[in-house]
Amino acid sequence: MNPSIFHPLPGRAVFETALGFMALAWSKTGLVRLCLPEKTRDAAERRLLRLAGQATAAGDHTPPPWITALIADIRRYADGEDVDFSDVPVDLAGIDDFRRDIYAAARNLHYGETTTYGGLAEKAGRKGLFRETGSALGANPIPLVIPCHRILAAGGKIGGFSATGGSNMKEKMLVLEGVRVGPPPSTQASFGF
Template identity: 35%
Template sequence: MQFHPSTVQSQTATPLGTVRLAASPTGLCGLWFDGQRHLPAQLDGPEAWAQAPDHPLLQEAAAQLLQYLRGERQHFDLPLDLAGGTGFQQAVWQALLRIPPGRTTSYGALGREIGRPAAVRAVGAAVGRNPLSLVVPCHRVLGGDGSLTGYAGGLERKAALLRLEGALPSDTKVPA
């Protein structure tokens, strides 16, 4: 994943844990839970993006995220920057944006939607590398048999998000 050199970041506390947000000059380009898989190196260390807690887009993204998690919002209304992904990844992420709240799909169905029905594993990898967790709703993708599988932020979070949207019964067991 390539990010614009002028990307900035902030963080916000949520009921599901601390979230790191990143914005490029053209839009929101990152939303990650602390500790999730595939975090960009630029979140910490000597090459870290500048902290910008007062950045208007990052503030709006944090506000909309909290509204979503309180059940007050179903859709995000933010400019997005997905340009750092490959063409294939961008196609998968655009397909994810078309999954309505409260609905789910499978990796195979996503592959068929983008015209790559045999690319189920590649679709899964692109879903896993989605840099905009929740905003680009990768949590709405289930295994072919409807099982909870794969979520870079953890299956407990995936289940919580699906329950919030009414797509998962509250008594559904989360695999260990």
């Protein structure tokens, strides 16, 4: 383990991946925040501090083994490996029941599997609430572990994405998983005259 990847305050880590610098914060019960790739370590740390704040600064200075394993898994994912994050403990304290339902349904999507906002709402038992589902995913504190990038707009369109890089980052993650997004390629008929 490289100790230089860990923030001097406990409960946080900033680390480099093939996609860029990522950051995460944890509590005693699970992952609280994950920030998708930024271009620099400082940018990742600033984003994490802005989103997670100082609340994660108390506790032991040594990351728990599951955090060390999670960072290794995130790096493997960024290198293009099929990684399952469904067993990562998450701390969703303060999150309302609707968002918890949406996040739980999203966590059931496997690597390379996509659905629409409406499809996810239905899987979560919230049929018809596709706009609300989009809002819940836009507020997702733990992207990748709660794989909101796997949720597409109707018609297989990319849809929005609140991480740095927006829909370009979403598409990059989907391509990494072997998912082709967008309209099918146009084909030109050959008549052989």
